[in-house]
Amino acid sequence: MKGPVVVVTGASAVTALGRTLPDTRDALASGKSAVAPIEGPGVPERRDRSPAARIGSFTTEPELPKSKARRLDRGSQYAMVAARQCLADAGYAMKGREERTGILFGTGSAGAGPLTEFERQMVESPESASPFLFPNTVSNAPASQAAIELGIKGPNVTITQKDPAPLNALFYGRMLVADGRADALLVGAADEWNLDYHLAYERVRATRTATRPGFVLGEGAAVILVEDEDAARARGARIAARVASVVSWGAPVSPQRRRADPATLAGVVRAALEEAGAAPGDVGLVHLSRNGVPATDSAEDAALASVFGPEPPRAVSIKDALGENPAIAAVQLALAADALRAEPTLGAVLVNAFGAGGNFLAAVLTAP
Amino acid sequence: MAGRRVVVTGLGAVTSLGKDLRSTWEGLVEGRSGIGPITLFDSSNFRTHLAAEIRELPEGVEPPLRRRLSRTDVIGLAAAAEALADSGLDLDREEPARIGVVLGAGVSGLLDSENYLRALLAKGPRGARPTRVLNHPPDQTTDRIAERWGFRGPRSTITTACSSSATSLGYAADLIRHGLCDVVVTGGADTFARLTHGGFNALRSVDPEPCRPFDRRRKGLTIGEAAGILVLEEEEHARRRGARPRARFLGYAVTSDAHHMTQPEPTGEAGARTLSACLAAAGLNPENVDYVNAHGTATPQNDSAETAAIKRALGPRAYEIPTSSIKSMLGHCLCSAGAIEAVATVLTIETGIVPPTISWGERDPECDLDVVPNVARKTRVRAALSNSFAFGGNSTVVAFGAA
Numbered sequence: 001m002k003g004p005v006v007v008v009t010g011a012s013a014v015t016a017l018g019r020t021l022p023d024t025r026d027a028l029a030s031g032k033s034a035v036a037p038i039e040g041p042g043v044p045e046r047r048d049r050s051p052a053a054r055i056g057s058f059t060t061e062p063e064l065p066k067s068k069a070r071r072l073d074r075g076s077q078y079a080m081v082a083a084r085q086c087l088a089d090a091g092y093a094m095k096g097r098e099e100r101t102g103i104l105f106g107t108g109s110a111g112a113g114p115l116t117e118f119e120r121q122m123v124e125s126p127e128s129a130s131p132f133l134f135p136n137t138v139s140n141a142p143a144s145q146a147a148i149e150l151g152i153k154g155p156n157v158t159i160t161q162k163d164p165a166p167l168n169a170l171f172y173g174r175m176l177v178a179d180g181r182a183d184a185l186l187v188g189a190a191d192e193w194n195l196d197y198h199l200a201y202e203r204v205r206a207t208r209t210a211t212r213p214g215f216v217l218g219e220g221a222a223v224i225l226v227e228d229e230d231a232a233r234a235r236g237a238r239i240a241a242r243v244a245s246v247v248s249w250g251a252p253v254s255p256q257r258r259r260a261d262p263a264t265l266a267g268v269v270r271a272a273l274e275e276a277g278a279a280p281g282d283v284g285l286v287h288l289s290r291n292g293v294p295a296t297d298s299a300e301d302a303a304l305a306s307v308f309g310p311e312p313p314r315a316v317s318i319k320d321a322l323g324e325n326p327a328i329a330a331v332q333l334a335l336a337a338d339a340l341r342a343e344p345t346l347g348a349v350l351v352n353a354f355g356a357g358g359n360f361l362a363a364v365l366t367a368p
Numbered sequence: 369m370a371g372r373r374v375v376v377t378g379l380g381a382v383t384s385l386g387k388d389l390r391s392t393w394e395g396l397v398e399g400r401s402g403i404g405p406i407t408l409f410d411s412s413n414f415r416t417h418l419a420a421e422i423r424e425l426p427e428g429v430e431p432p433l434r435r436r437l438s439r440t441d442v443i444g445l446a447a448a449a450e451a452l453a454d455s456g457l458d459l460d461r462e463e464p465a466r467i468g469v470v471l472g473a474g475v476s477g478l479l480d481s482e483n484y485l486r487a488l489l490a491k492g493p494r495g496a497r498p499t500r501v502l503n504h505p506p507d508q509t510t511d512r513i514a515e516r517w518g519f520r521g522p523r524s525t526i527t528t529a530c531s532s533s534a535t536s537l538g539y540a541a542d543l544i545r546h547g548l549c550d551v552v553v554t555g556g557a558d559t560f561a562r563l564t565h566g567g568f569n570a571l572r573s574v575d576p577e578p579c580r581p582f583d584r585r586r587k588g589l590t591i592g593e594a595a596g597i598l599v600l601e602e603e604e605h606a607r608r609r610g611a612r613p614r615a616r617f618l619g620y621a622v623t624s625d626a627h628h629m630t631q632p633e634p635t636g637e638a639g640a641r642t643l644s645a646c647l648a649a650a651g652l653n654p655e656n657v658d659y660v661n662a663h664g665t666a667t668p669q670n671d672s673a674e675t676a677a678i679k680r681a682l683g684p685r686a687y688e689i690p691t692s693s694i695k696s697m698l699g700h701c702l703c704s705a706g707a708i709e710a711v712a713t714v715l716t717i718e719t720g721i722v723p724p725t726i727s728w729g730e731r732d733p734e735c736d737l738d739v740v741p742n743v744a745r746k747t748r749v750r751a752a753l754s755n756s757f758a759f760g761g762n763s764t765v766v767a768f769g770a771a
Contacts, residue, residue, distance in 0.1 A: 098626065099641070107527070108505070115563065119485045122566045126413045134567030135629045135759050139474060139506065139527035144760025147624040153641070156624035156762050157535055160473070160506045160527040168524050175542045181622070196485060200498035248522035249465070255511035256502045335710050357511040358525060 006177050007368065009184075009237040010090025010225035011334035011341075014078045015322055016053045016218065020085060020335055024322075028335075033321040035216050042195055050207035053218040053323030054193050064149070066099060071132065072145055075110040078221035078327070079142030080149055080191035086186060086223040087150070089236060094151055101184040101230075102154035104173045105143035105189055106165025106326040107217075110158070111136060111240030112194035142190035142221070154182040163291075164248075165189055166222075166330035167363050183231035187202040189330035190224030206256075208292050213328040215291040218323020222330035224337055239368040240341035244276030244348065246363045255360030258293045260354055265303035268360045269350065273307070276348060276364035280308050283364075284346030285339060286315040289354040291324040296354055313350075329353045337364045344368070374541045375613035375771060377606050378455025378599030379711050380447035382557075383698050384592055384695070392519035392708075393582055393715050396723040396745045401697050403578040403590050406483055408479065408560050416574040417558055420592030420699030437503065438477030439593075444509035444557030445516060447595035452517065455599040457551065459517060468521035469508045470540040470551040472533025472556035474703035477503030479561045509557050521549045527703070530663075531622075532556060533596070534706025534756035534764040538620035540600050550605040557595035564591055564702060567609070568690035571630065579666035579700070581693035582675070582739040583726050584732035586666045594698020613771040616716045618751060619650030625761030632673040632757060639677025642763040643753065647681070650767035652751055653687040659722055659752035661713045662739075664693025665700050672734035674755060679737075690747065692740040696726040706756040710766060713754045717770050720748055758771035 012020065016034030017027035032270040043049075060069040060077050063084040069077050083103070087094065094101060114136040121129035135141070140158035143173040147156050155176050161168045166189040173185045198217055201207045208214035232239060249268050253259050273280060286304065290297045304312055318335070322328050329351075344367035353361045381388065384402025385395030395402065402420040411417045425439065426446035434442060452459070459467075460481040483502035487496035495604055502508075522543060526536045533556030540554035568574045568589065579590040606613055623645065625638040633639065647653065661680075663674055671693075679686045694712050695701075701708055716722055721744050728741040751769040 018641050033650065046493075097624075103624070116485060118563060118567065119482060120489065122562060123486060123489055124563075126566050127415060127569070129566055129570050131567075131570040131572075134570055136565065138529040138645070138759050140529055140758070140760045140762055141629075144528075144624070144629065144762060148626050148629065148761060151626050153626050153638075154624060155622045156528070156760070157539075157622060158527050160525050161510070161523060162505075162507060171522065172524065172539055172542070175546050178546070190421050194487065197501070198500040199488070199493055200481075200484065202500060203498040204491070247523075249468070250520045250523045251513045252520070253511075253516045254515060255505070255508050257456075357507070358514070359507075359511070 005229045006174050006243045007226050007229045007232050007239045008224050008241045008337040009232050009239055010086045010338045012082045012085035012089055013222035013331045013334045014082045015220040015331055016055045020346045021338055025305055025335060025338060028318055028321055040127040042286045046183060048209045048211055050209050051216055052193055052198060053216055060095035070077040073113045073136045073141060073191035075190045076142045076145040079146050080233040081220040081225045083146040083150060083186055086225050090225040092186040092225060098151045098153040100154055101152050103143045103147050103152050103156050103186045104169035105158045106169045107139050107158060107160060107190055108326045109191045109194060110139045110142050112197055113192055116194060157223045162354030162357055162359040163324055163329055164355045164359055165326035166333060167246060167361040170363060171248050177228050183319055184227040186223050187226050189326040190328040191219050191325040193217055193219040213292055213294050215293055215324040218325050218328050220327045222327060222334040224333050241337040241365040242368055244364045244366040245272045247272040247275060249360045251358030255357040258296045258356045260296045262299045262302035265299050265354060265360060266306045268362045269307045271304060272362040272364050276366060277349045278364055282347045283313045283350050285349045287311055287336055287351040288315050288317040289352040290317040291319040300354060340365055340367050372545050372547060373603040374544045374600050374613045374617040375603050375606050375614055376598055376617060376714050377601045377611045378451040379714060380450030380597040381708060381711050382422060382426055382443040382447050382595040384422055384662060387424055387426040396694055396697060396712060399693055399724045399726045399744060400727060403699055409562055414565060415569050416576045418578060418590055419660055420590060421560055422593045422695045438480050439559045440476045440557050441509050441512050443595040445512055447597040448513045451597040453598050464518050464520040466521055466550040467519040468523060468543050468552040469510050469514045469519055470524045470536045470552055470554045472536040472703050472706060473506035473509055473558060474527050474529055474532055475558050475561050475564055476506040478563055482562055487657055496769055513553055523634060528762040529758040530702055530705055531756040531758035531762045531764040532703040534766055535622050537710055537766050538622055541617045544600060544602045550602045552600045554600055555597040556704040558704035559593045560591060560700050575666060578727050579696060580727045581664035581666040581696050582671050582706045582735040583728050584730040584744050586668060588667050589665045590699040592697060592701040594701035594704045594708040596704055596711040598710060615717045615771050616649050616769045618767040618769045619646060620647035620766040621649055622764045625763060627761050630759055632669050634673050636673055636676025636680050639674055639763060640680035642765050643677060643681035646765035646767050649769055652767060654682040655688055655752050657753060658692040658749040660689055661709050661754040662691050662693045663755040663757050675735045675737055686737060690722045690740045690745060691737045692723055694723050709754050713752045713768050717749045717752055717768055721746055
């Protein structure tokens, strides 16, 4: 598809390295990492424990009063704060635009906290399990809670498709804007860390420990505001970046396996560059999919070597510091837009998201 | 890419009424109920004890893989196999990169992960086997279908609770309209779990009797299980290979109520906005619509709000349009409800038989449309709408028309 022109006019992130995008960016630039041993009540003793990149104590204020936050799960709290920050960053006033504004989120874990707590209560007594928990067990809780709070009445969709889910949301969102279903979309992801699932992933040897490689579970939320270019210009918005391409390829891989062949990944990257009308030399920055899984990391390295040759662009790997899940892929989109806003001479930023199960996506953002 | 139109060339179904499309449709036309006592887990501690469970799982998945798969993946793969066979596609002659998979999902393999969580609580980490937790992610069925048939096109799993699989149809159609795919396997699969039963019970939204959509005595829903898969295809692509489309996908609308996490917007304003947007996207006006497949969950709030929405959007014509809820027979199949209801809507257009709303006995003045009580009806259906409304105020309406 020669994609419709959509632009990014705002970006935000709530991460384990900071509750705003600038804080996160600065912490990453100074080499900080949020990856730490997991502690706290309920963490069983084990020598070879996987670490995680967790947010720890968190307040939704000033974006959302505590009284409202109390009723929300962690993922929805992150989403709400990130969505409000993003709209503020974009200078976007919702009033009068409710029906022309949509929200498209990716998630891998939204609802995990309320879900495991509800299960716990049901084991004790099925009939006394809290009716307040159940509605937030759904994956669309973060996006829909944000839509309710912000008054968004346009398209509202949540996608779960492995770690690249927010790129998937962007891929769909461009079609929604092109078809005139919305002028502006909050596109992002929200995820919350959950002990029960952490222990499961650790037991199936998917996550990293001191003695074996693997990924690290992260959490947070990040959002970009994408708008139809004409609509953005009409409201006098400052354009941070253009969404020049989003490419989505599948490969037949077992759902939980992280396997990729370099030629396929190179094909995804080449397709993303071609659709963006960018040559390899135009790319000033690459956000790597790299997450610590040897098979996919080495395939990505080989793919980039074949596309970019001996003089590759600067590449950054934020999952070393923030962990892996859809929210972190959304952080990469937010950082890519932010980098182009600060430094348009970067030209093009490539964001790779190569997930388990053969879900391979890449996006190219360019300077406006 | 303007002018690329979307047709339905294949259907597949697994439901409480039967393990394939034919038996499901026969059950719907005969007005049979798939609702019965819960067998998948001990429900004695719950307030209600009924569900529309799939009694017999379909064959077609080889035993070593079948042992590892969740119920949801088994029925999803079976319905996809049936839909692909129905489409007559010769996959050896198709470009795998031009075939996408977009499903709606949510509960998915939750029953498997509930068993892990229960063992974890009872016996601690050493007593719980975690491998089947990996069946829980809702994107599992989507990836399984792509893996099994080697599809390399775009994939997505929509997870917006009860509107998931209706929205997936819209996304799938967009992939074709925008020239990104020629064929998309779409719809959804979802199965029963303690959490959904316990959750809707906690909300006092489950009727202790089989659900009674649009009936004055209705007390809530009955949960069901289903897989409904549609093969959507670009019209010219279908024509070139000599396929006979079952129906056209005319358009859809996806919106946000911005009202409440569990309550529908009561005046019908939000639902009407979605219905009107769907009519506009599909190029329809109320006079062309001959059937509405209602969301019709049988909760007191949904059915009255939905009736109000249909009347606001379709005006006086609403009273002339048969509007039935097949949830009266299949239960509320949650994340696959939109898919199985779309399958039924396509068959309604194709055969001119409107499936009934069964268990209906007392008229509710707030649900005063023609709900096709208890007995199917033969009529001409040129175009039809199917409604899906979800937790979070996620609303989707899809429109199909005669081929």
